Amino acid sequence: MREPRPPDRPWVMRTYSGHSSARASNELYRHNLAKGQTGLSVAFDLPTQTGYDSDAALARGEVGKVGVPVCSLDDMRTLFDRLPLARMNTSMTINATAPWLLGLYGALAHEQGADLAQLRGTTQNDIVKEYLSRGTYVFPPGPSMRLTRDVVVHSVRHLPRWNPVNVCSYHLQEVGATPVQEVAFALATATAILDSVRASGMVATADFGRVVGRVSFFVNAGIRFLDEIAKLRAFARLWDELCHERYGVTDPALRRFRYGVQVNSLGLTESQPENNIARILLQTLAVTLSRDVRARAVQLPTWNEALGLPRPWDQQLSLRMQQVLAYETDLLEHDDVFAGSHVMGELSDDIAREARAEYRRVLELGGAVEAVDYMKAQLVRSNAERLRRVETGEQVVVGVNRFTEAEPSPLVGSDGDVVLRVEEDAEAEQVRRVRAFRARREDAAVRRALDALRVAASRPDDNVMPASIEAARAGVTTGEWADALRETFGEYRGPTGVGGAGGVGGGRDPGARDGDGLAHARSRVAAAERAVGGRLRLLVAKPGLDGHSSGAEQVAVRARDAGFEVVYEGIRLTPAQIVRAAVDEDVHLVGLSILSGSHASLVPEVLAGLRGHGVDVPVAVGGIIPPADARALRRAGVAAVYTPADYDLTRLVAELADLVAAHAARA
Numbered sequence: 001m002r003e004p005r006p007p008d009r010p011w012v013m014r015t016y017s018g019h020s021s022a023r024a025s026n027e028l029y030r031h032n033l034a035k036g037q038t039g040l041s042v043a044f045d046l047p048t049q050t051g052y053d054s055d056a057a058l059a060r061g062e063v064g065k066v067g068v069p070v071c072s073l074d075d076m077r078t079l080f081d082r083l084p085l086a087r088m089n090t091s092m093t094i095n096a097t098a099p100w101l102l103g104l105y106g107a108l109a110h111e112q113g114a115d116l117a118q119l120r121g122t123t124q125n126d127i128v129k130e131y132l133s134r135g136t137y138v139f140p141p142g143p144s145m146r147l148t149r150d151v152v153v154h155s156v157r158h159l160p161r162w163n164p165v166n167v168c169s170y171h172l173q174e175v176g177a178t179p180v181q182e183v184a185f186a187l188a189t190a191t192a193i194l195d196s197v198r199a200s201g202m203v204a205t206a207d208f209g210r211v212v213g214r215v216s217f218f219v220n221a222g223i224r225f226l227d228e229i230a231k232l233r234a235f236a237r238l239w240d241e242l243c244h245e246r247y248g249v250t251d252p253a254l255r256r257f258r259y260g261v262q263v264n265s266l267g268l269t270e271s272q273p274e275n276n277i278a279r280i281l282l283q284t285l286a287v288t289l290s291r292d293v294r295a296r297a298v299q300l301p302t303w304n305e306a307l308g309l310p311r312p313w314d315q316q317l318s319l320r321m322q323q324v325l326a327y328e329t330d331l332l333e334h335d336d337v338f339a340g341s342h343v344m345g346e347l348s349d350d351i352a353r354e355a356r357a358e359y360r361r362v363l364e365l366g367g368a369v370e371a372v373d374y375m376k377a378q379l380v381r382s383n384a385e386r387l388r389r390v391e392t393g394e395q396v397v398v399g400v401n402r403f404t405e406a407e408p409s410p411l412v413g414s415d416g417d418v419v420l421r422v423e424e425d426a427e428a429e430q431v432r433r434v435r436a437f438r439a440r441r442e443d444a445a446v447r448r449a450l451d452a453l454r455v456a457a458s459r460p461d462d463n464v465m466p467a468s469i470e471a472a473r474a475g476v477t478t479g480e481w482a483d484a485l486r487e488t489f490g491e492y493r494g495p496t497g498v499g500g501a502g503g504v505g506g507g508r509d510p511g512a513r514d515g516d517g518l519a520h521a522r523s524r525v526a527a528a529e530r531a532v533g534g535r536l537r538l539l540v541a542k543p544g545l546d547g548h549s550s551g552a553e554q555v556a557v558r559a560r561d562a563g564f565e566v567v568y569e570g571i572r573l574t575p576a577q578i579v580r581a582a583v584d585e586d587v588h589l590v591g592l593s594i595l596s597g598s599h600a601s602l603v604p605e606v607l608a609g610l611r612g613h614g615v616d617v618p619v620a621v622g623g624i625i626p627p628a629d630a631r632a633l634r635r636a637g638v639a640a641v642y643t644p645a646d647y648d649l650t651r652l653v654a655e656l657a658d659l660v661a662a663h664a665a666r667a
Contacts, residue, residue, distance in 0.1 A: 005333060005334070006333075007330075007332035007333045008291070008294075008332040008333075009332075010038075010326040010327070010332065011288065011294065011295050011296055011297055011298050011322075011326070012038050012039040012089055012260070012296060012297035012298070013036070013037055013038045013039065013297075013298060013299075013319060013322045013323070013326075014037060014038075014039045014040065014041040014091060014260075014297055014298070014299035015032055015037060015041060015299055015300070015315045015318060015319055016041045016043050016093070016262060016299045016301075017029070017032065017041065017042075017043055017315060018042050018043035018044065018045075018067040018068035019043070019064055019065075019066075019067065019068060019309060019420065019422055020064040020068070020422050020423060020426040021064060021068065021069065021078075021426055021429065021430055021433075022068055022069070022070065022075045022076075022078035022079040023078050023081075024068075024426075025042075025068040025079055026078060026079055026080065026081050026082075026083070028312065029079075029083060030082065030083065031312060032312075032315065032316075032319065033083075035316055035319060036319065036323055037319055038089070039088075039089040039090070039091065039297060040083075040088055040089070040090045040091065040121075041090075041091040041093065041299050042067075042068065042079075042090065042091065042092045042093065042094075043066065043067035043068065043093055044067040044068055044069075044070060044092070044093065044094055044101070045062060045063060045064050045065060045066055045067040045068060045069045046059075046062045046065070046066060046067070046136065046544070046545035046546060046547075046596055047059035047062055047063060047069060047478075047479075047545060048067065048068070048069055048070050048071070048094075048097065048101075048478055049067070049093075049094060049095065049096065049097060049136040049545075050096060050097070050136050050137075050138055050482075050545050050547075050572070051096060051097050051100075051138045051478060051479060051481070051482025051483070051485075051486075052478070052479050052482070052545070053071045053434050053477050053478055053479030053480075054069050054071055054427065054430040054431050054433075054434050055431045055434055055435060056479055057574065058544070058545060058572070058574065059545070060427075060544075060601060060602075061427075061544055061598035061600070061601030061602045062544050062545045062546075062596055062598050063426065063427040063430050063431070064422050064426045064427060064430060065309075065422060065596050065597040065598055066309070066596050066597060067093075069430050070101065070104065070478065071430075071433075071434040071437070071477045071478045071479070072104075072434065072437050072472075072475065072476075072477050072478070073104055073107055073108065073472050073473065073475070074433075074437050075433070075434075076104045076105065076107075076108045077108060077111075080108060084112060084114070085105070085108065085109040085112055085114050085119060086109070086112065086114035086115065086118055086119070088120070088121065089120045089121055089297075090105070090120075090121035090122075091121055091122045091124075091166070091260065091297070091299075092105070092121065092122065092123050092124065093124050094123060094124055094125070095124055095125055095126060095127050095130050095134075095136055095137070096127060096130065096136055096137050096138040096139065096144065096147075096482075097138070097478065097481070097482060098123045098124065098125040098147070098148070098151050099147050099150060099151050099464055099465055099468045100468055100471075100472070100478060100481045100482070101123065102123050102151060102154075102155075102164075102465070102468075103465060103468035103469040103471065103472045104472045105119075105121075106119075106159070106469055106472075107469055107472040107473050116158055116159055117158070117159065117160055117161070118161060119159050119161060119162055120161045120162065121162055121163070122162070122163040122166045122216060122260070123151060123155075123162075123163070123164055123165070123166070124165075124166045124168060124218065125148055125151050125152075125164060125165040125166065126148075126165060126166060126167050126168045126189060126193075126218075127141070127144040127145065127147075127148055128141075128189040128192065128368045128369065128372065129167075129168045129169075129171050129172060129185075129186075129189065130494075130547070131372045131376065131494040131495070132171070132172060132175070132185070132372065132375055132376050132379060133171040133172055133174060133175045133379070133548075133550070134171050134547050134548060135494065135546075135547015135548065135549055135571045135572070136545075136547050137492060137494060137547075138482060138485075138486070138491065138492070139485065139486070139489040139490065139491065139492055140489060140490060140491075140492040141369045141372065141492070142369070143485075143488075143489035143490075144489075144492075145192065145193070145196050145369055146196070146460065147464060147485075148165060148193055148196070149193070149196045149197050149200055149202075150463045150464050150465050151164045151165070151465065152164040152165055152193065152197050152211060152214070153197060153200070153202045153203060153211075153463060153465075154463055154465035154466075155214065156203060156207070156210055156211050156214060160210075160214075162214070163214055163215075163216040163258075164214055165193055165214075165215055165216070166216050166217065166218045166260070167186050167189050167190045167193070167215065167216070167217045167218070168186070168217070168218045169182040169183065169185070169186035169217065169218070169219050169220060170218045170219055170220040170261070170262055171220075172185055172186065172220075172379065173220035173222060173264065173266065174220065174264070174265060174266045174550070175266075175379050175380075175383055175550040176266075176379055176380070176382040176383025176384075176385075176386050176387075176550065177379055177382060178382055179227055179228070179230075179231040179234075179351050179355075180351055180354040180355045180358055181358065181375075181378060181379065181382060182219070182220065182231065183231060183234060183235050183238065183351065183352075183355035183359075184354075184355040184356075184357075184358035184359040184361075184362065185358075185362065185368070185375050186217060186219075186235075187235075187238060187239065187242060187355070187359050188359055188362040188363065188367065188368040188371070188375075189368045190215055190217075190239075190242075191242065191246065191359075191363070191367065191368065192367050192368040192369055193215070194211065194212060194215065194246075194247060195367070197211055198211075198247075200461075202463070208247065208249075209247075209249045209250075209251055209254045210254070212243050212247050212249050212254055212255070213249075213251075213253070213254035213255075213256075215258075216258045216259060216260065216296075217235070217239075217257070217258070217259040217260075218259065218260050218261065218262070219232070219235070219259050219260075219261050219287070219295075220261070220262070220263070220264055221261055221263045221264060221283045221284070221286035221287045222263075222264040222266075222267060222283060222286075223264065223267055223279055223282060223283060225282055225283060225285050225286035225289075226286075226343075226344070226347065227347065227351075228283070228286035228287070229286050229289065229290045229293070229338065229344065230344055230347030230348040230350075230351055231351050232257075232259075232286070232287065232290065232293040233290065233292070233293050233338075233344065233348040234348045234349075234351040234352035234355060235257060235259075235293070235355075236257035236292070236293050237348070237352055238352055238355060238356060238359070239255070239257045240252075240255045240256075240257065243255040257293065258296055259295055259296065260295060260296055260297035260298065260299070261287045261295045261297070261298050261299070262298075262299045262300065262301060263280055263283035263284055263286070263287070263298075263300055263301065264279075264283055265301045265305055265306075267279060267283075267397070268280075268301060268303075268305050268306045269306055269397060269399055269400050269644065269645070270306045270307055270643055270644045270645040271399045271400050271404070271645045272398070272399030272400075272404075272406050272409065273303055273304050273306060273307060273409070273411070273412065274303065274409050274411050274412075275398055275399050276301075276303040276304070276305075276306070277303045277317075277321075280300050280301060280303065280318065280321065281321050281325075284298065284300060284321065284322065284325060285325075288325060288326075288331060289331070289337065289338075290336055290337070290338050291334070291335060291336040291337075292336040292338075292339070298322055300318035300319075300321060300322060301318065302314035302315055302317065302318050303317065303318075303411070304411075304418050304419060306624065306644045307417075307418060307419050307624065307626065308419030308420070308421075308597065308624055308626050309419050309420040309421070309422070309597065310419065310420060311418075311419065311420045312420075362374070362375065372494070372495060373495045373497075376494075376495045376496070376497035377495075377497045379497065380496075380497035380498060380550075380553050380554075380557065383550060383553075383554060384554060384557055384558075387554055387647070387649060390647055391517065391647065391648050391649065391650060397647075400645070400647060401647070417626045417627055417628050419626060422597070434477060437475070437477070438475075438477065441474075441475035442474070442475065445474040445475065446471075446474050446475050446476055446480070448474070449467070449470050449471040449473075449474035449475075449476050450471065450476060450480060450481075450484050452467045452470065452471075453467040453468065453471050453476075453481065453484045453485070454484050454487065454488060455467075457484065457485050457488040457489065458488050464485075468481065493569075493570055493572075494570065494571075495570075496549070496553060496556075496568060496569075496570045497553060498553050498556045498557055498560075498566075498568055517648070517650040517651065517654075518561065518562060518650050520650075520654055521558075521562040521563075521650050521651075521653045521654040521657070522562050522563050524562075524654040524657040524658055524661075525562050525563035525564060525653075525654075525657045526563065527657070527661055528588075528657040528658070528660040528661040528664070529563075531660070531661040531664040531665065532588055532660060532661075532664050535565050536563065536564050536565065536588055536589075536657065536660060537564070537565045537566075537567065537585060537586065537587040537588050537589075538559050538564045538565070538566050538567065538587060538588070538589045538590075538591060538656065539567045539568075539578070539581055539582050539585060539587040539589070539590045539591065540552050540555055540556045540559070540566060540567070540568040540591045540593065541568075541569075541573055541578045541581065541590065541591070541592055541593070542570070542571045542572070542573060542592070542593050542594070543573055543574065543575055543578055543592060543594060543598075543602040543603075543605075543606060544572070544573075544594060544596060544598045544602050545572055545596065545598075546571070546593075546594055546595050546596035546598065547571045547572065548595045548596075549570065549571050549593070551593050551595070551622060551623075552568065552591075552593035552622075553568075554649055555591060555593070555622070555649060555652070555653070556568040558649040558650060558652075558653050559653045559656065562650070562653045562654070562657070564653070564656075564657075567581060567585045567587060569581065575602055575605035575606045575609050576609060578590070578592070578606055578609070579606060579609035579610055579612075579613055579615070582610060582613075582615050582617070583613050583615060587617060588617055588660045588663075588664075589617055589618050589619075589620065589656055589659060589660050590606070590610070590617060590618070590619045590620070591619075591620045591621075591622065591656065592606060592619065592620070592621045592622070593621075593622050593623060594621065594622075594623040594625075595623045595624050596623075597624070599621060599623055599625055599629060599633065600629055600632065600633075603619075603621055603633055603636070603638065604636055606619065607619060607636060607637050607638070616663075616667070617660075617663065618639035618640075618659040618660060618663050619637070619638050619639055620638070620639055620640040620641070620642065620656060620659065621633055621638050621640070621641050621642070622641075622642040622643070622646070623642075623643070624643065624644065625641055625643055630643070639659050639663075640655065640656075640659060
């Protein structure tokens with residue numbers, strides 16, 4: 001038996017974390033680093049991601065819920081207190097406001113005396129996938145791509161070890177992308193970014209290879225881990241091909257496919273959540289087992305992520321899974337175990353061939369920015385097909401649609417509430433903090449900095465990064481930075497993809513072929529229509545800043561297929577706007593979708609608004625809602641609460657129709 005070679009260095013180990021406040025998140029980071037985590041992955045709250053200060057009207061209920069609020073350089077100081085940035089490897093999940101957060105980070109590093117050329121880390125900075133999946137965009141596609149370009153150019157010039165863009169196929173898979181779509185759409189996005197930088201003339205042709213070499217990717221790995229390994233091998237091959245043929249990069253090191261990963265959260269289940277431990281570990285193998293395409297950084301979700309915000313122990317368990325794999329097994333001691341495998345070769349060839357064709361289709365439509373509507377519709381369609389397979393049992397999900405009999409889980413306990421709860425006063429404290437910061441800064445310096453930022457934004461050939469850094473130092477806040485750019489660029493509402501997506505039954509045609517489930521749902525809708533005396537109208541709405549719209553989109557598609565007339569205007573609506581839509585559209589039912597944890601604040605506002613306008617219709621709520629919160633919502637007047645365990649959308653839609661019929665019978 002041959003001696004194993006010296007093991008490879010393990011990948012960077014991260015946990016995606018941040019909540020409540022900069023101080024609480026700083027404590028969490030220091031504790032995680034003490035446990036052996038080797039890099040930081042900062043989760044920002046939705047107001048920060050979408051360019052609002054914590055005291056903005058749209059920020060209500062969202063502050064500190066899914067990440068840390070950062071309104072100013074003062075918050076950034078607190079967030080990284082006793083964490084020297086010169087020695088950190090920091091990943092920041094930030095996109096629309098990436099120039100601002102990188103500006104804050106750079107300003108803080110300068111305060112700490114760090115050599116900026118040595119800073120290591122990543123700004124996600126992939127705005128295209130925000131239009132397709134996460135919804136934390138702010139500006140229209142053209143100006144947004146310009147901001148992405150500015151971050152890339154600034155980083156290549158001043159932060160040569162920084163990854164200025166992390167093209168994210170991860171979120172595409174989270175909304176149903178197939179491996180082919182994940183590869184093709186991510187490559188199309190990378191092409192759009194690189195083409196934008198090249199066309200700007202801001203980087204000399206001789207130096208363009210360095211731009212290409214700093215592009216990294218953030219990918220997903222699902223449970224079919226052989227398919228996922230093949231996807232990564234195809235990804236690496238096509239990226240090398242693209243860099244060489246389109247951009248003329250001759251140095252193989254600059255064409256290397258560099259990626260970090262968080263394994264699939266879409267497949268984590270609320271039912272029997274302990275099964276998620278096995279899922280997470282198997283998915284981790286997909287990005288570590290094949291040495292030739294091994295991830296450079298890995299962050300894992302937690303076993304209870306489908307239930308809510310994880311606790312420190314839950315994050316520790318995910319970190320320990322990585323450590324056991326890296327340090328106890330012989331994984332890092334061998335060459336690529338799939339080299340020469342005809343099975344893996346065929347799988348990789350198939351994905352590469354189909355992804356290349358889909359990539360070219362996007363380019364024929366004008367590129368990723370111009371093809372946003374096309375890609376969004378394709379993803380909604382793919383997700384509808386995935387849900388159909390789960391509903392019919394064609395795609396087995398253990399503990400959900402098969403093997404559902406189970407002993408009570410000792411991990412969950414009797415009340416089912418095993419998640420971290422953000423303190424109720426965290427938002428109020430952050431609001432006081434940002435207002436106190438504004439009160440003690442020099443207003444004249446702030447005005448000068450914002451004027452300079454507006455000028456830079458209005459000049460297409462200027463780079464907004466220097467002005468953003470100066471704004472950070474002057475005391476400008478996140479909302480003020482974004483508002484200055486909103487004045488110049490305007491705002492944007494992205495496509496929903498619902499109109500172009502076919503569901504399981506192909507529309508309202510009663511003769512369309514479908515399963516018994518959809519036929520039953522159509523009969524329940526018809527019964528409700530008889531009860532109300534006309535076409536059934538459903539308002540699907542997403543209050544607050546939560547941009548994860550996949551669930552709402554799928555409910556809208558399925559309800560439309562079952563015969564509802566569906567009103568769905570996309571994301572980021574205030575409770576008042578939702579109430580206005582319910583009144584104007586004269587709907588029979590309101591369905592609210594919230595995955596950010598802000599349901600306790602926003603749902604009661606919608607209920608009060610409806611009552612105030614004399615609208616008496618049932619309200620259903622869906623999202624990641626702990627049992628105690630679900631009980632509170634029902635007491636407040638919500639007619640039904642749905643969670644990720646309610647995977648059967650056809651049954652759900654039938655129940656919505658029954659809610660309307662029962663309400664009409666009581667009226």
